[in-house]
């Protein structure tokens with residue numbers, strides 16, 4: 150009985166931490182940013198790296 | 207109260223120090239320009255509302271990505287009161303931002319920071335005079351000693367009162383231009399001050415240009431006309447220069463009235479030190495020597511002795527205690543095994559290296575807060591120029607020694623987009639603190655004699671590979687672009703214990719949190735994979751799922767000298783986070799009655815151990831780094847490139863090391 154409880158707690162928590170980690174990483178910095186309201190433009194970097202203006206001929 | 211205040215000022219004037227004092231937070235403070243690269247929000251003490259910390263700016267016109275954050279904020283939040291902070295010892299230069307803020311509105315509280323530094327140099331400022339000249343409140347403070355903080359709260363309460371903006375007269379031609387642009391903007395809704403917008407537009411503020419793009423072609427014409435007329439009258443000057451000049455004259459008249467200089471300037475200590483530290487020949491040896499000393503402290507002197515104690519504590523006390531408790535609870539063998547081998551083995555295996563991690567963080571904070579950081583950029587500038595970059599790109603790289611993620615964020619302070627992108631791609635080769643436990647583990651087994659030297663060699667190898675990448679990119683892919691290098695050398699400052707301790711703790715806390723969360727999770731899953739196999743549960747480890755997965759990859763690693771399934775599966779788990787490599791190894795190489803160190807010595811030789819560390823250093827960035835890189839480069843292509851280049855480089859370099867080692871007869 151006690152084994153079951155401990156087992157569920159351990160594996161449940163383990164799965165949760167991994168999912169959280171993947172989710173947080175995926176969302177990246179913006180998820181942690183307290184000012185998400187304005188973030189559409191500038192929590193992400195304002196410069197856009199399209200190849201046009203960077204790559205030579 | 208729900209008021210919001212914004213903290214604005216030149217770089218390195220103590221904005222974040224003040225932010226921390228006013229809100230009780232522990233944001234990143236450092237003695238160079240460009241520490242803060244994004245917005246940070248905190249709750250003010252005394253329930254006064256919220257405070258937003260922003261990156262430092264020299265003018266409203268953004269050059270680099272972090273500076274654009276400020277312009278954007280001022281645009282989006284036209285009525286937010288501003289806390290303008292100034293380095294009193296450089297009053298004249300700092301006032302340019304103040305003037306531009308006041309042109310927007312007078313909802314500004316001026317903080318004269320670093321009064322201590324100014325007075326030491328014999329500079330005294332008449333606050334009352336300054337206050338009446340600018341018609342705003344002025345408070346002198348010493349942010350890092352938290353002196354004068356109460357006056358700020360008082361001042362913030364008094365804000366909101368007068369909102370008439372400052373009006374400077376820019377001469378008839380420019381004034382005409384301003385008025386015509388203002389007319390075009392009259393239908394712009396909201397509280398934005400159109401005169402301010404017009405002046406910023408004339409001055410060439412890119413962010414404002416974007417904002418006004420709808421009516422762009424008309425006002426663009428006004429700007430061109432104004433500039434032409436101005437040049438006709440005044441000769442060959444730009445609008446931006448003229449506007450700056452008018453402000454400069456105004457500022458000079460103020461400075462003359464408020465500043466008293468009581469001491470003749472002498473050669474400061476900072477300059478004497480700089481002559482040695484940034485010397486052409488001595489610069490790099492001094493830098494390497496400092497790094498060497500850091501590793502001596504991290505490993506030899508303090509790190510390993512402490513970590514040995516911790517090891518004894520974990521294995522002899524914590525593990526034994528758990529064993530007893532589990533025996534009393536009579537749990538089944540499966541649970542006993544997951545706790546003792548999976549969790550205590552895996553998480554404990556990483557936690558043992560907590561002392562090294564904390565000491566490294568402490569040393570990095572020391573570099574950051576003393577002012578040496580800015581000097582490194584000067585020292586490295588020659589190297590970086592040869593690679594087509596400039597010295598400033600070295601700051602994000604050094605921050606990357608702590609963790610690659612903030613390193614990539616710090617690249618925002620680099621002005622040239624090209625340089626910024628290259629720096630971000632270079633960053634994963636900076637040996638972050640998560641790789642330290644791996645080194646610590648192998649060094650403690652194989653390189654007892656030369657601990658610091660081996661660690662130093664790996665860090666330098668990372669830098670060399672990164673520089674090589676920069677060279678390849680600048681000479682093939684990118685078009686030539688002149689790299690300009692402007693770096694302020696702030697005066698050296700004696701770091702304060704409190705600041706140092708906070709900085710160390712804030713970073714170190716992250717490590718402990720990781721151990722409690724996904725290193726824990728990873729350890730449990732890895733243990734499960736070693737416990738189960740195609741043949742059922744509780745199989746011998748060689749027949750487990752983890753062994754099978756590792757066995758697929760092992761042949762590819764054979765030429766590198768560590769083609770075992772154990773090494774292969776450890777490397778795989780490292781993508782989650784590099785520390786997990788150590789967890790995996792602690793679980794795999796755990797055997798009853800034998801120390802893991804002993805078992806490792808059976809599977810690795812000093813040479814292959816060094817090769818393995820090299821591979822760990824270079825092979826792939828961790829999950830979090832990949833995610834941030836994708837976000838900051840806006841490019842999947844570059845992110846993929848960084849991963850692939852890492853893998854290829856890791857393979858080639860490790861192969862060369864192993865083969866050369868064998869030829870030289872090193873086992």
Ligand SMILES: Nc1nc2c(ncn2[C@@H]2O[C@H](COP(=O)(O)OP(=O)(O)OP(=O)(O)O)[C@@H](O)[C@H]2O)c(=O)[nH]1
Nearest residue numbers: 217218219220221222223236240241242262348349
């Ligand atoms: N002597 C002295 N040093 C200070 C004072 N306030 C801050 N400092 C130091 O100045 C340096 C810069 O402080 P930060 O708070 O990081 O400055 P910042 O304005 O946020 O810098 P950026 O984010 O780069 O724009 C740190 O080394 C602080 O310890 C002060 O009142 N007196």
Ligand SMILES: [Mg+2]
Nearest residue numbers: 221222241242
């Ligand atoms: Mg800051």
